[in-house]
Each structure stands twice: as C-alpha cells, then as structure tokens.
Amino acid sequence: MTLLLSPDDAGIARAADLLRQGELVAFPTETVYGLGGDARSDRAVAGIFAAKGRPSFNPLIVHLPDLAAAEAIAQIGPQARDLAAAFWPGPLTLVLPLRADAGISPLVSAGLPTVAIRVPTHPLAQRLLRAFGGPVAAPSANPSGRVSPTRAEHVLDGLSGRIAAVLDGGPCAVGLESTIILADPDPILLRPGGLPVEALEAALGASLAIGGAADRPNAPGQLASHYAPEAGVRLNATHAQGDEVLVGFGPVKGALTLSETGDLVEAAARLFQTLRDADRLAGPGGRIAFAPIPETGLGRAINDRLRRAAAPRD
Template identity: 45%
Template structure:
C-alpha cells in the first residue's frame, strides 16, 4: 500500500476545505485508516461504525483485539447517536475540558458502533481533540472516528508524523502531518458511568484538575493489575517500550551511575534518561534529557520522542530516573512503568 503524506498548516483558516483534509476525510468514509495529529499524540483513525475499518486499525498496529478504542468526535451533539445517557458529572467535565486531553467513558447504545471498536464492552470512551487539523477532519468526514495512537503496538506513541511513518509506512492509507503534538502523553480516561467517577488512565488532565470540577475522583486499582480485563486503552500489555530493555531507578544519581558502569564493564552500550538539570551527572554511552524536572509538562511533551531516540542509537540497555507522581507526573510515571514492564531497581 502506498501511504500518502499530506502536510497541513494548522494555523490557516478554513481547514475543513483544505484539499488534504478533504482527501483524508474521503478515505475515512471509504473505511480506510488515516493518521491524524491531536494535541496529545498522533491517532490512527478509522470509521468507528465499520468493522472493516476497525479491523484495519488493529491490523496496521498489530494491536490485541481485546483492547478498546477511543472514539473521537468534533461536536458534542454526535454523542446522542451512540451514547445511552450523559450523566451530570460528564456534562460538567465536557464543559470544562472539551476540546482537550480528556476521554470520558459513557454507557453506549447498542447496535451503532462496531463491537470491535469497543472490544465488546457495554461502554465507550469518547473525546473531542483540541487540535485544529483533527477537528477539521472530524467535521469534514462527519463520522465518529476510532483512533488509538498511530504506532506499532507496544512501541512509544508518535508525537511527530515522522514517528508514524517510521512505524506504519505501507500499512495505512495516509498521514496528515500537522507538526509536533503539544501535550505528548495520551488523554486522561475517566469513567462516568458510576456515582463516583474513576480514572482508568492518567493523562493530560490531572486528578486534581478533575476534582476541582466534579469533586471526588478515584483511581482504578486495575491500573496495576495486568490480568484485569481492560476497560480503556493502555491498561493491558507492555506499552510505549523502546527496543532496549528499560529499567526505572529509585535511588541517587551516584547509584544510577554505578549501574551504568557495571553494564559498561559487561561490554553493553548504556543509555540514561534524565532531565536537563542532570545531564552532566552521568557518563554513559548516551545520555538524553527529557525536558526539565522543574517543569513536568516538558517531560511529558518530550517523553515518547526521547524513548524513540534511544532506538536510533541502538543502545543495549536504558536506565531512567523516576519522577514525582504529583500532577502530570502521574501520567509520566504510568507511561514509564508500562515502557519498563514495571522493572524498578531500588537502591
């Protein structure tokens, strides 16, 4: 398959009528799959009402079929078609955070969306992305679009069109290149089907921000239970992993450097994931700064790009510093723990 790549300037007016957006929307209506930029990561979009389109998403990614997909919409009115009810707290969250990096889980109407898109669950996760190219494409095609991250399953999510092409060239119909994403980690997923909403995946909207709007919010224990049936993307299987084994290090910089030296003596090429403040502390084969520790949002924005950079340098093993769980740090650590397969070395 020839994968088309369209470069689109997200700052221009009338994006819905941009010829590249028009072409991509037509492919979606023909049940092909197209990668699109969002404010979190690039998504791999397909018609959520079509089994054929959803199957193409799973096939291109090599993604397990028991992992539900998030549905993307451009207008809140679209919810009426496939959502059974909209709780008051969900209304409050949509008002506060849509468009934006928040996925809300609703009870779904039967017989509208592809059962493959929702992995047979009686619920569905929906979000409205805060990216002008994504919104223009969604409006132009007029469909609810299922869109997981546009990468090979298990690998770091794509924050640039080049990442998508690296993974999926020849496997999908096209890529809308809208430049680098902003948030850098996927949306927060919150279930609003019970009286007390539950976070199934930490992301671009923090628990503190959610509670400021709707009061009590719980974290789902299944976030740490690998055997649990996933109710949202990212809850099962190793995700976001670079090619080399990644270990999180809970300890001092001196302890991490000792681990580096031990592996170097074994003849291994060692990488270290740190932040701009600590780059000079490590004498490894490859030391990469992932944002600034003092500004956690910069760490989130650079995380997947940094993990992919280790692949290009072909290191044998990677040691990563750990981060505070406060605010967006919860999402950062969730992704790092998944990427490491929960391998932590404690001083």
C-alpha cells in the same frame, strides 16, 4: 504506499474521502497521532487492529467533534456531563454507556457495553472530524505496545505501507495520551494522561478511585507492557550503569534529558521523542535508564508510561 498529506483544505478533503472509503488515516491530536478509521465500519476497525497488531480485546477510543455528537452514540450522566463541560475539547476520554442505536462497530468496544469517547482540541483533528462527518475510531498510530507517535515521521517509521495516509500536523503539543475516566456513578481513573488528575479532582470535588486491569482492559492503555522501545528500561536512576543511556530530569543530568529545569509539561511533551532517541543511542541489546520523576501533576502519567515501558515483555 502511505501518502503524506499536507495540513490544508486539499489534504483534509483527501483524508476525509479515504476514511469514507474505509481506509485508515493517521492524524494529529494535541496528545499523540491517532490511527483513524470509520468507527461504524467493521472492515475499517478490523483494519486498525491488523495494522497495529493490536489484540482485539483492547477497546478503542472514538473521536468526535463536540458533545452533541457524543450524545448521539452514548448516554452521558451528570458527572460525565460536568467533566465534558470543563475539559472538552481536550485530552480527556470519558468511558460512557453505549446507546443501542449508536451504529458503532462492536469491535470498537471489544464487546463491552461502554464506549470511550474523546473530543480533541487540535484544530486539524477538528477540521478532519467535521469534514468526515462521522465517528472516528483512533488508537495511537504505532505498532501495538511500542512507543507512541508525536510526529508524522514517527507514524511512518512504524506503519508505512500498512495504512493509506498520514495527515501531517507537526509535533503534538501535549505528548501524552488522554486521561481516561469512568465518571458515573462514581468517578474512576482508568488511565492517567495529558490532563492532570488534580484538575479532574478539583472539578469533581472528590478524589478519584483507581480502576482497570491489564488482563481485562475496559479502556485503552491498560496493558502491563506498553509504550516500549527496543532497549530495556530501568527507572529511578541517578546515574548510568555500564553502557546505559541515562535520560535526565531536573538535577539528574544525562546523555538526554526530559527537562533540565524539571518542568513536567516539557517532560510530557518530550517523553516519546526522547524514548525514541534513547533507543537509537542504546542500539541493539542496549539499555535506557530514566531519572526519577515526581508523582504529581503530569508526572503521574509520565511514570505510568515509563513503568509500562519497563515492564517484562512477552
């Protein structure tokens, strides 16, 4: 049975104790709920892959409370340090060279010489990380390839009975997974996310190259088919075809909407809940159509998730 823990001192203490025992605990971040396990424990990390049904070649993100903790397990170059100073804590993941003495399970990095690290800003995540006192590997707390969870009930819908506990922190504010950057020597965008690319480019004073491959991921969130509901998905729709559930945005009206006013921040926060709601409305064998989203700011990350949700599935 999966416990639902309250966001108080007792709940945090219980969650930290479960992590020390090698158990899995889902917890809120500002982006989505993460499925946490002790990143130093082969057993715990293997449990994350098993609970999610996640392929073992897909690396995980390690969550830490601050830059000092990150420096203990990774080498941080000059551009990575500048980005950390500007955007940590926050929805930014940096892919960094792994220190030989880091003590991280090799399963976390999928055998790569790098490790993906994030410092979340969510106060409950911060309190849990500090109470636990070690690195926590935490992909999104959902079955692999399915819609990411932004509420505790979403976690339970997909993983109840497979994990020890969920620390309930209410809905996630950002609603999109973190932006992932390989910063040094030349900055490369591996996954758009909750931190707009424009903000990163302004901080770096340079444009970001695009990297990553679905067949050889060097960071999470690069698989071609991902974030998928049960229903089929069609993009850039201005009206519904047949029995499709149309999800609107701005001037395009639908049965549901990401944002009536065309606000990308609101759309990002509502994306995964709306995907779940549309999936229920569509029903078995149904289809969902999404209105066009601009490729600027958070729209780039929203479109990335929608394209992966619409991709052909194995």
